[in-house]
Amino acid sequence: MAKIDPDEIKRPLTVGEVARRSGVAVSALHFYETKGLIHSVRSAGQQRRYGRDVLRRVAVIKVAQRIGISLASISEAFASLPEGRSPTAGDWARMSSLWRKELGERIMQLTRLRDQLDGCIGCGCLSIDACRLRNPLDELSEQGSGPQLL
Template sequence: MAKIDPADIKRPLTVGEVAQRSGVAVSALHFYESKGLIRSVRSSGGQRRYGRDVLRRVAVIKVAQRIGISLASISAALASLPDERTPTAEDWARMSRLWRAELDERITQLTRLRDELDGCIGCGCLSMKVCKLRNPLDELSDQGSGPQLL
C-alpha cells in the first residue's frame, strides 16, 4: 500500500483518478455530474478536478443503484444535504430508511407479479380468459402506453 503524503490529501483528483479509485467509468462520472449528483471544478486548463469527498458520494450512488434505487431518488436524497456536502453515517441512515419504503413497495409489486404469473405461459395469448395481466377492451389505454399493471 502506497503511503500518501498528508499534503497530497488536499490535492484535487482528476476524473481518471476518481474513476480508478471508485471503480466507476469516466463516462459514468461525467453522466453523474450532468445529473447534478457530483460536482467538479475546472483547472486553469479546463480539466475537471474533484475533491476527495466525491469518492463517498460515488460510493453512495453505486450502493443505491445496486439495490435498485432510481437515479431520481438518489438525486433527491443527495440534493437534500446542506450545501451538497458529503453524506455522513447519519445521512446514510436517513436515506436508507426512505429507500427501504421504496424497496418494500417494489418487493410487494414483484411478489404480486410473480404470484400472478404462475398460471401464465408467456404472453398469455392462449389463456386470455383467465389471465390476470391482460387488458380487456384496452381499458388501460388512458393511463399511457406500455404495460400498466406491472
C-alpha cells in the same frame, strides 16, 4: 508506514483518479455529473477536478444502484446533503430508510406480478380480454374490442 502529506489530502482529484479509486468508468462519472449527483470544478486548463467527498458519493450511488434504487431517488436523497461534504453514517441512515420503504413497495409489486404470472403459465394465451399481465387496467375495453386510439 508512509507519512501523509496534508497538501496531498487537500489536492482535488482528476477524473481519472476518481475513476481508478472508485472503480467507476470515466463516462459514468461524467453521466453522474450531468445528472447533478456529483460536482466538479474546472482547472485553468478546463479539466474537471473533484473534491475528495466525491469518492463517498460515488460509493453511495453504486450501492444504491446495486439494490435497485433509481438515479432520480438518489438525486432526491443527495439534494438534502451539503455540497463538498462526504455523506456521513447519519446521512446514510436517512437515505437508506427512505430507500427501504421504496424497496418494500417494489417487493410487494413484484410479488403480485409473480403471483399473476403463475396464473398465466397454464394457458399461455396472453389473452387481451382476460390476461392481467398482457392488458392491465384496460380502460378502453368499455369501448369495444380492438384498437380504440386510431
